[in-house]
Amino acid sequence: MESFVERFGLWSADQRKQAQEVIERLKSGEVDVVRFAWPDQHGMLRGKTLVAHAAQDALLEGVNLTSTLLAKDTSHRTVFPVFSAGGGFDNAGMQGGADFKIVPDxxxxxxxxxxxxxxxxxxxxxxxxxxxxxxxxxxxxQRAVGELDVMGLEFVAGLEVEFHVxxxxxxxxxxxxAGQPGEPPRVSLLTxxxxxxxxxxxxxxxPLMDLLRSHLIALGLPLLSLxxxxxxSQFELVFGPTAGLVPADTMVLLRSAIKQICQRHGYHATFMCRPRIPNVMSSGWHLHQSLRSKPDGRNAFVPQDDATALSPLGMHYLAGLKAHARGAAPLASPTINGYRRYRPFSLAPDRAIWARDNRGAMLRVLGGAGQNATRIExxxxxxxxxxxxxxxSQIFSGLDGMRRQLDPGPSADAPYETPADQLPLSLGDALAALRADTVLAEQLGTRFVEYYCHIKEAEIARFNLEVSEWEHREYFDMF
Known part of the structure; x- marks a missing residue:
């Protein structure tokens, strides 16, 4: 009898070969259990752990999860009416908490x-x-990467990730x-x-840095610096360039790995943008990106000479990132807390501009003629x-710039003074910008955009129900 994977042709020839190699490793007794991990709508890993002999079958059959997991906000509350017709997803197969499958890569x-x-x-x-x-x-x-593949191009990205421990x-x-969410842990500084x-x-x-270094390298992640x-108590890790899905896969694994490793050794790691601690500095995630020609491996962003910052294709891609910066904002900064980072003169951007090697600009162009590391940060x-x-969001934005041959305009050498579209100042404004961006909505899928905005608006509604410490301090005594 055909397996789920075979019945629906879900794997390539390479994946079938890789699966057989995994099965042989499981049969050898190398591991006792396998975690089947699925990145949910928030990029957080969920899944089930199976003993090794059961994992062999699950490789080909997938693992059943309840579709209510797709309905969760960041407090893990279900924010769709899953027992109504269509389960709140407008999909009869997902009502009543029905199952969906996660299939291993x-x-x-x-x-x-x-x-x-x-x-x-x-x-x-x-x-x-x-x-x-x-x-x-x-x-x-995968769809975005596939669109580039048809054009003979490959997405390449390096990660520069800040966090606190x-x-x-x-x-x-x-x-x-206990609660939903519960009381946060109490911590003290390392530095x-x-x-x-x-x-x-x-x-x-x-000792902490060596602990992270040894484990992340053992995972095979392309760590360059700590x-x-x-x-x-703020740190940064830098990872070398990888292609296609790999940069995103690296990011979900490294976040989960760092939190687990730290937890096992008496630390608390957080990727929250701006924790509520005295004299805190916001954490960012700087994404270095370029396109590579698949036939010859050449960096397609490298210009012919120093007259331009990037090749014509690179300039069009850059213009696309700039044109869709507001619409892409809730995908780059998906939390209410993240918008506390966008402050003038703070090394974080506040408007949609680009510049050559200027850390105040949203889009920082690095490299130039003859430099294979030419890229957009x-x-x-x-x-x-x-x-x-x-x-x-980056690929879809860049593709639109390439297809319409958009011009990004001149480099903004005074990034906090140059007139430009302001980035959204709140998650609510960012969601409105995403809905208004017809190109991104079409590329991501209009149903997905409505789904995503619904979850995020549920988080905003919960936030607005809470009385903040600022409000209490401001009004309780005065009035």
Whole structure:
């Protein structure tokens, strides 16, 4: 009898070969369990853990998950009427909490170095009739990469990720701390901050840095550097360029890995953009991107001479990123907290502009004639972003610029003074900009955009129900 994968032709010839290799490893007794991990709408990994002999069948049959997982906001609350007709998704196959399947991509299999004898594999979401799930974000990026492939081009990206790590003082697991979400853990600093890139600060946290380095390299991630960032207990990791889906797969794995590794050793790691701690500095996710010619491996952004910052194709791609910056904002910064980062003169952008090697610009162009590392650095993202949506938004925006041969205009050498479209100042404004961007809505899928906005608007509604400390301090005594 044909398996689910075989019945619907879900794997390429390479994936079938990779799956057989994984099955042989499972039969050898190398691992005891396998985590089947699926990146959800927030880019957070969910899934099930199967014992090794059951994992062999699951490689070909997939693993069933409840479709209510697709209905969750960041508090893990279900924000769609899943027991109504269509389950709130306008899809009869998803009502009543019906199942969907996650099917492994066998080429992503690896053994987790911090969890002895544990395998891990990344999965894609399918409905039970073998169709790609409309809300599967990894498949949205696959479509974007596929559009470039038809043009003989490959998306290449390097990651520059900031985050915080604290000493875990109290995990807040007492009964009264339960909730949705629960009470956050109580922490203390590892460094006081404000000594950017000093060797003294690095040496103070070398045990932590060595712990992360050894595990991330053991995972096969292209780690290049570990750095002390400006803020208290703030760090940055830089990863070398990879192509296609790999940069996004790297991002979901490294975030989950860092949190798990730190948790096991008495630390708390967070990718939240701006934690509520004194003298905090916001964390960003700078995405370095270029296109590569598949026939000859040439960087398609390299200009012929120094008269232009990028090749004609690169300039059109850059113009597309600029033109769709507002619409792409909620995919690059998907949390309410992330919009606290966009401040003038803060090394974070506040408007849609580009410039040559200027860290105040949203789009920083690096390299030039004869430099194979020529690229665009987009500085708009926060490290909580779902990487599949963030990268897909970049490709779809760049493709539109290329197809319409858009001009990005001149380099903005005074990035906080140059007149330009302002980036959204709130998540609500960003969602409105996404809905108004007909190109991105069509490319991402109009049903997906409405679905995504519905989840994010549910988060905003919950936020607006809370009385903030600022309001209480401002009005409680005065009036």
């Amino acid at each position: 066998p080429g992503t299999f690896r053994v987790l170095p911090w969890s002895p004898r544990t395998g891990w594999v990344l999965c894609d979401a399918f409905t039970t009739d073998g169709k790609p799930c409309l809300f599967g974000t990894r498949q949205i990026l 604290f000493k875990l003082d109290d995990p807040s697991l007492r009964l009264e701390h 006081q901050g404000h000594q950017y890139l000093t060797e003294l600060r690095y040496d103070r946290v070398e 750095e002390i960032e400006f803020g208290p 987009n500085r708009v993202g926060e490290p909580t972003a779902n990487p599949y949506l963030y990268l897909a």
